[in-house]
Amino acid sequence: MAKVLIWDAPVRVGHWLLVGAFALAWATSESEEWRLMHAVAGGVMIGVILFRLLWGFVGTRHARFASFVRGPQAAFAYVRGLLRGEASQYAGHNAAGGWAILALLALGLMTGASGWLVYQDMGGEWLEEAHELLANGLLAVAALHVAGVVASSLAHRENLVRAMLTGFKSGRPEEAIASARPWAIPLLLVSAAAAAWLLTR
Numbered sequence: 776m777a778k779v780l781i782w783d784a785p786v787r788v789g790h791w792l793l794v795g796a797f798a799l800a801w802a803t804s805e806s807e808e809w810r811l812m813h814a815v816a817g818g819v820m821i822g823v824i825l826f827r828l829l830w831g832f833v834g835t836r837h838a839r840f841a842s843f844v845r846g847p848q849a850a851f852a853y854v855r856g857l858l859r860g861e862a863s864q865y866a867g868h869n870a871a872g873g874w875a876i877l878a879l880l881a882l883g884l885m886t887g888a889s890g891w892l893v894y895q896d897m898g899g900e901w902l903e904e905a906h907e908l909l910a911n912g913l914l915a916v917a918a919l920h921v922a923g924v925v926a927s928s929l930a931h932r933e934n935l936v937r938a939m940l941t942g943f944k945s946g947r948p949e950e951a952i953a954s955a956r957p958w959a960i961p962l963l964l965v966s967a968a969a970a971a972w973l974l975t976r
């Protein structure tokens with residue numbers, strides 16, 4: 776199999792923006808002094824996720840939800856295969872990874888939304904607790920996600936982190952996407968900046 780273009784540019788830039796924003800939000804979560812920075816990071820997460828949800832319908836082939844959201848049976852079959860050392864190879868996200876991605880996007884959105892309500896002084900103490908619980912849930916799923924990435928990288932002898940940086944993965948030529956669509960990056964950045972600005976006013 777050759778190295779072919781699988782991840783378009785907005786998927787890659789959006790992913791690393793999400794990782795950076797979550798890390799920043801986590802690092803600033805305990806300090807009153809960094810409250811605005813924390814809220815900006817949460818706003819960026821919401822903007823990136825809203826863009827990603829839209830991109831899941833209009834983006835390139837492997838970015839579309841229809842291409843990687845598969846039934847629970849396929850997800851369990853992939854994990855069983857991984858444990859036996861014979862996991863099936865996917866050009867895009869594998870069947871188990873697809874579920875982790877949905878969970879990360881949903882938890883990211885709920886964490887951001889609850890954080891915004893707290894920032895607006897709405898909801899009181901129970902909402903603060905719910906926000907913290909959601910953030911801890913997101914961290915747990917992210918840890919599981921990274922463990923899955925490492926396990927799949929080892930099983931398929933392919934560095935999936937590098938693939939999320941370059942966009943190139945092993946695959947058949949007919950699985951490649953035609954363009955990385957870099958023109959959509961400004962739209963992603965506008966979405967992230969607009970959400971950060973609107974949600975911290």
Ligand code: HEM
Pocket residue numbers: 786789790793794797827838867868869872876879880883917920921924935936937939
């Ligand atoms: C340093 C930590 C992380 C690393 C190394 C990492 C790595 C990766 C890799 C390699 C993929 C592609 C998986 C595949 O080949 O199917 C991926 C996908 C994804 N990751 Fe991460 N990840 C990290 C943290 C996170 C965090 C913290 C979040 C969410 C807050 C996240 C959300 C996602 C999402 C949503 C996707 C799907 C990409 C898309 O299709 O748009 N990741 N990650």
